[in-house]
Amino acid sequence: MHISQLYTYPIKSIRGTALSSATVTRTGFLYDRRFMLLKVLDDGTLKNMHVPHFPEMSLFQAEIVLPSEDGTEPGQIIVTFRPAASETLSDNNGTKSTRTLHLPLCPDTRQLEELAIVMHQSPTKGYNMGAQYNDWFSEWFGYPVVLAYLGPHSRRVLGSFEPSKSAAHAGVIKQETTGKPKGKKNDANMLTAGTVVGIAGMTLLFNLLVGLSTTGAQKILSMSSAAAVIVLLMVMLAGKAIYDRVGARGEEEERITFADTAPYLLVSATSVDNVSERLGGGLDMDVTKFRPNIVVAGAEEAFEEDFWAEMVIGSGEEGKARLLLTANCVRCQSLNVDYATGAMAQGEMGNVLKKLMKDRRVDKGAKFSPVFGRYVFLDGESEGQTVQVGDEVVVTRRMDERMVYDWPGLTN
Numbered sequence: 001m002h003i004s005q006l007y008t009y010p011i012k013s014i015r016g017t018a019l020s021s022a023t024v025t026r027t028g029f030l031y032d033r034r035f036m037l038l039k040v041l042d043d044g045t046l047k048n049m050h051v052p053h054f055p056e057m058s059l060f061q062a063e064i065v066l067p068s069e070d071g072t073e074p075g076q077i078i079v080t081f082r083p084a085a086s087e088t089l090s091d092n093n094g095t096k097s098t099r100t101l102h103l104p105l106c107p108d109t110r111q112l113e114e115l116a117i118v119m120h121q122s123p124t125k126g127y128n129m130g131a132q133y134n135d136w137f138s139e140w141f142g143y144p145v146v147l148a149y150l151g152p153h154s155r156r157v158l159g160s161f162e163p164s165k166s167a168a169h170a171g172v173i174k175q176e177t178t179g180k181p182k183g184k185k186n187d188a189n190m191l192t193a194g195t196v197v198g199i200a201g202m203t204l205l206f207n208l209l210v211g212l213s214t215t216g217a218q219k220i221l222s223m224s225s226a227a228a229v230i231v232l233l234m235v236m237l238a239g240k241a242i243y244d245r246v247g248a249r250g251e252e253e254e255r256i257t258f259a260d261t262a263p264y265l266l267v268s269a270t271s272v273d274n275v276s277e278r279l280g281g282g283l284d285m286d287v288t289k290f291r292p293n294i295v296v297a298g299a300e301e302a303f304e305e306d307f308w309a310e311m312v313i314g315s316g317e318e319g320k321a322r323l324l325l326t327a328n329c330v331r332c333q334s335l336n337v338d339y340a341t342g343a344m345a346q347g348e349m350g351n352v353l354k355k356l357m358k359d360r361r362v363d364k365g366a367k368f369s370p371v372f373g374r375y376v377f378l379d380g381e382s383e384g385q386t387v388q389v390g391d392e393v394v395v396t397r398r399m400d401e402r403m404v405y406d407w408p409g410l411t412n
Contacts, residue, residue, distance in 0.1 A: 001297065001298035001299060002393055003294060003389050005018060005294075006020070006021070006029075006295070006387070006389055007295075008022060009033050009291065010032065010034060011035040011036065013049060015061040015288065017062060019389075022293075022386070023384060024382060024387055026263065028256070032257065033150075036150075036258040038115075038117075039143065040144035048117070049145070051334045051337055058339040061079070061080050062079050063078045064105070067105065074104065076103060077102075077105055078102055079102075079103060081099045084341045085340045101136045109127045121408050124150070125153045127150075128146055134146050154257060157256055157261070158261075158407060159407040162377060166403065167403065169310075169324055252380075262376060263377055265291060265292050265374070265375060266292060267287065267290050268296050270299040270302050272287050274303070275356070283349060286339065293376075305373070306374075309399050310323065310396050320386065322378075322396075323378065325375070327374070328374060328375070331360075338350070364405075366405040
C-alpha cells in the first residue's frame with residue numbers, strides 16, 4: 001500500500017488543500033486546523049461553525065503558502081470564495097470585497113482579543129482575528145462571523161481516543177505477521193518489560209544506597225562501588241529505551257487543535273471506491289468530503305482499515321513515521337454537502353449518508369452512525385518527520401475486533 005493523497009485544512013470546515021508532502025507533529029500536520037469560524041448570534045454570543053450545519057462553508061477554499069527557507073517570507077493562507085454554481089458574481093460585485101483573502105500563517109496575537117472556545121466539550125482559548133478578516137468573511141457569508149486563531153493553545157483529547165487509553169494500544173491486539181518490523185513488541189508487552197526493568201533498577205539502587213542484608217544487618221557489597229554504579233546505569237538506561245517507545249505518548253497528555261477529536265483522519269481509497277459503487281449514474285464519491293488528512297491506496301478489501309491498529313509510513317525497518325489508529329470516525333450530514341452549491345446535495349449525492357447507514361453502523365458505541373475512516377495519533381518518536389505522496393504504507397498491527405466509539409460529545 002502507499003499514500004495516494006495528503007490534505008491539510010488550515011481553517012476548520014472550509015475546503016482544504018492537497019499536499020505533495022507534509023510535516024507530521026503530535027497535534028496534526030503542521031498548520032492544520034489552526035483557525036476556525038464562529039457565527040455571531042443575535043445576543044452577541046458565538047456559535048462554532050461546522051460544515052454539516054453551515055454547508056455554505058464549502059464555497060471557501062484555503063491554500064497554504066509555506067514560509068521561505070531563508071526566512072524572508074513568513075508564509076500565508078490564501079482563502080478564495082467560489083460562489084455557488086447558480087450565482088454569477090463579478091470579482092468585485094458592488095460593495096462586495098474581492099474573492100481572495102490573504103491571511104498570515106502565524107499571526108501576531110499580542111493585540112488580539114482572547115476568546116474562550118469549547119469544541120465537543122473540550123475547551124481551549126483562541127484569538128479574535130479582528131475586523132480586517134472578520135468583515136471579509138461576514139460579507140460573503142451574509143451574516144456576521146468571527147475568525148479565530150488558536151495560537152499556542154490546544155485542546156484535551158477526551159474519551160478513550162488517545163493511545164494510552166485505547167484498547168488498540170493497551171490490550172488485545174493481534175500481531176500482524178507479514179511485513180512487521182523485526183524486533184518490535186506490542187505496547188502492552190513493552191510497558192510490562194519497562195516496568196520489570198524499572199523495578200530491577202530501583203531495587204539495585206536501594207541495595208546500593210542502604211546496603212542491607214535480608215536480615216537487616218549491614219553488609220559489604222561484593223562488587224566495587226564503581227562497578228555497581230555502571231551496572232545501575234545500564235539497567236536504568238535499558239528501562240528507558242524500552243519505555244521510550246510508548247512513554248512519549250503515555251506520560252505526556254495528547255493534545256489537539258481545532259480538529260474534532262484527533263490529530264489525523266485516515267481513509268482508504270478502496271473504501272472510497274466502494275462508496276462510489278453505491279451511487280447510481282456512474283457518479284464518483286469526492287474523497288475530500290470525508291475530510292481526510294491521509295488517503296491510503298492499495299488495500300485489498302474495502303473497510304479492512306476498521307481493524308488496523310498501527311502502521312508505518314516509509315520504507316526501511318523503522319520508516320518515516322509510525323501512526324497509531326485508535327478510533328472509528330462516525331459520520332454525519334457533511335457527506336451530503338454539494339460543494340458546487342454550498343447546500344445539501346440532491347439526488348444520489350444527497351443520499352451518501354443514508355447509503356452508508358445500511359451496512360456501516362458497525363460501532364457499538366455509535367450504533368446510529370455509519371463508520372468511515374479511522375482517527376489517528378502520531379507515535380512520539382516520529383515527531384517532525386516528513387511524509388509524502390507515494391510513500392509505502394505497512395500495517396504492522398491489527399485488531400481482532402473493532403474499536404468502540406467513546407467520546408462524551410456524541411449523542412445518539
